[in-house]
Amino acid sequence: MAGQTKTIRWGILSTARIGVEKFIPAIGRSQTGTTVAIASRGLERAKAAAADLGIPKAYGSYEELLADPDIDAIYNPLPNHLHVPLTIQAVEAGKHVLCEKPVALNAEEARQLLTLPKDRLVAEGFMVRAHPQWIRAREIVRSGELGELRAIQSFFSYYNADPGNIRNMADIGGGALLDIGCYPMVAARYFFEAEPSRALSMIDRDPVMKTDRLSSGILDFGEGRRLDFTVSTQMVPYQRVNLYGTKKRLEIVIPFNAPQQQETVIRLDDGSILGDGAVISETIAPSDQYAELVDTFGRSILGDIKLPYGPEDAVQNMAILDALFASEKTDGWAAIG
Known part of the structure; x- marks a missing residue:
């Protein structure tokens, strides 16, 4: 170095x-x-x-x-x-x-x-992936407390209709899928610890800016496992990840824009009382996920740890996004390759 x-x-x-x-x-x-x-x-x-x-x-x-x-x-x-x-x-x-x-x-x-x-x-x-709430949630998945993890659902949205904003410029990579759709698919890869084989999407594009402003997708992880998600650049701000197992459900309340240096919450629910009556909350200590990422990358440079996610992981993320866009064109399932 x-x-x-x-x-x-x-x-x-x-x-x-x-x-x-x-x-x-x-x-x-x-x-x-x-x-x-x-x-x-x-x-x-x-x-x-x-x-x-x-x-x-x-x-x-x-x-x-x-x-x-x-x-x-x-x-x-x-x-x-x-x-x-x-x-x-x-x-x-x-x-x-x-x-x-x-x-x-x-x-x-x-x-x-x-x-x-x-x-x-x-x-x-x-x-x-560096935030303690994601690390803790995966520990729970791996422990078997949820039973068999079968389905993941995610929603992520914000409102931005400014044509001068780079997120709304189609020719330089604007739109919901590229900006925030990548988060639910990374969540599914992280918690299933597997790769999807095919993708299906439904996309609504802004008639003027041509960016995808409301996109939904399904990723097939095989063995009865799937992610379904919706992302939008022109809806009320909201985000959530739910992991559904055969025994329990785990909910990450603020999964993507976790507040820096503040507590976060994950929730476990065995479904015994409808309407969230059986929910048990677990508080995650204050953290800064960006600082955690800086240190993960920094320790990898120093040789203290192996880089957890490198270029190969990034290519796979893009291959999944490519398949979602391909599905839009064919109005059917697209293979991920």
Whole structure:
């Protein structure tokens, strides 16, 4: 690692809101990282962000930041169509890269990441898998307390009809499936600890922006196991994950945007009293899932642990999304490959 330091020195590509509000503060709360530089396409924006966040260096181009020898790892929260190109540039500059989801626009583009030098780590930034509430929920699944896990249901929505927002620009990877549909499918892969073989979708597109604004899908995990989910960019904000077993149900109340440094809750229900009358709640201690992700990636760079999810995992995520879009075109099941 550059400089043989025990602290991972992070460079941030862009002044994107998720980086400024979530990721950079989380680096400061992590045990392994420090933010040393931030870049924007405009130097003044970079300088302003650096001043606000106490970051030592500011760059007016991404290339300048990537050329900085004092940076070990890059966080890439750029618009979706720039994820793969800038990740490749960063790795070629000798940096490790944690890239925001979705890692690419499709699986074919994502497969470019598989050809990069293996001495640089690349991962897709699903912070949810680092949160203690997800880890605890999977412990319960593995214990058999739910019985056989048969079905997972998820809903995730927010309202954003601004045509100037990158989430609503179809040509650069906007829309519900790419932005938030990836979360339910990652949840199902995580809790089933298996891969789906086929996908079925129902998609409603905005007539003007052409992005999918309301998308539902089913993923077939075989052996009678399935995920069904709905995501939307133009509905009341809501999110939930329910895991249904043969004995009990487990509910993650705020599964995706868990509040940083606050308690969260999971609920167990054996169904003995309808209307949630038998629900038992378990409180998860305050945590910052972004800081947990920073430390997971940082410890992987340092060689303390093996990287849990690398480029292969990111390619699989894109293959599932590709199948959901393929199902929209054929109005039927699409194989995942």
